Amino acid sequence: MNTRPREQILTLIAIVLTFGSGATDVASFTRLGGVFTSVMTGNIVLGGLSVAQRSLSLASHTAVSIGGYIAGVVGGTWVAHGFKAASRGKADDEEESRASVLPGHVNWALFTELILLAGLTVGWEITGAHPAGGTQFFLLAVTAAAMGVQASAVNEMGLSHVSTTFLTGTLTGLVSSLASPGKETPLGVRRFGVLIGLAIGAGLSGLLLATAAEAMPVLPLAALITTLVLASVPPQNGR
Numbered sequence: 692m693n694t695r696p697r698e699q700i701l702t703l704i705a706i707v708l709t710f711g712s713g714a715t716d717v718a719s720f721t722r723l724g725g726v727f728t729s730v731m732t733g734n735i736v737l738g739g740l741s742v743a744q745r746s747l748s749l750a751s752h753t754a755v756s757i758g759g760y761i762a763g764v765v766g767g768t769w770v771a772h773g774f775k776a777a778s779r780g781k782a783d784d785e786e787e788s789r790a791s792v793l794p795g796h797v798n799w800a801l802f803t804e805l806i807l808l809a810g811l812t813v814g815w816e817i818t819g820a821h822p823a824g825g826t827q828f829f830l831l832a833v834t835a836a837a838m839g840v841q842a843s844a845v846n847e848m849g850l851s852h853v854s855t856t857f858l859t860g861t862l863t864g865l866v867s868s869l870a871s872p873g874k875e876t877p878l879g880v881r882r883f884g885v886l887i888g889l890a891i892g893a894g895l896s897g898l899l900l901a902t903a904a905e906a907m908p909v910l911p912l913a914a915l916i917t918t919l920v921l922a923s924v925p926p927q928n929g930r
Contacts, residue, residue: 763839
């Protein structure tokens with residue numbers, strides 16, 4: 692089987708999803724309490740800082756973000772495995788892989804993320820891109836849950852050694868492979884691509900927040916819609 696076309700589309704999907712992660716992290720850090728919605732390592736550090744500074748605000752925001760992310764991972768896993776179990780006996784995996792790049796249960800998890808991002812968009816627009824109080828906490832939880840669902844979906848995609856939400860390991864793997872004499876880097880393009888995607892998503896999000904903040908949710912929504920379109924493309928020469 693020639694898997695190269697499928698691997699190329701998976702690389703594009705990883706880059707696009709990471710672009711959306713970068714956009715949401717900048718938005719959450721600047722407008723949702725100074726915490727992250729996908730980088731839980733950073734949130735744990737901020738949680739420790741909140742204790743040292745005796746900052747109830749920072750502590751509560753990190754707790755909500757981490758809790759939302761965990762809930763998203765759990766929910767995304769349940770959705771994916773629920774649809775995977777329901778599809779058994781209706782169509783075998785071989786036919787499913789011919790129809791699209793991603794299996795159906797992964798697409799359903801991504802649809803769940805799309806619903807959560809739509810909720811972020813509505814709340815963001817209602818508050819004029821400046822959520823505060825309870826609304827800020829709610830949108831933070833929803834956005835973190837969306838990133839948790841995305842992380843769980845990516846786990847089901849089989850993207851080896853690449854994440855779309857936490858990228859320290861991806862950066863480590865890329866640099867390590869490049870620094871190893873005579874060692875091939877088969878995932879170099881994918882790793883490098885997601886790192887660039889993260890930076891571009893963060894940069895564009897920051898630009899929109901400074902110039903047209905109400906439009907910021909367009910970035911993660913467009914990224915996810917693009918992912919779903921790419922996922923529906925049948926792999927060429929897949930068999």
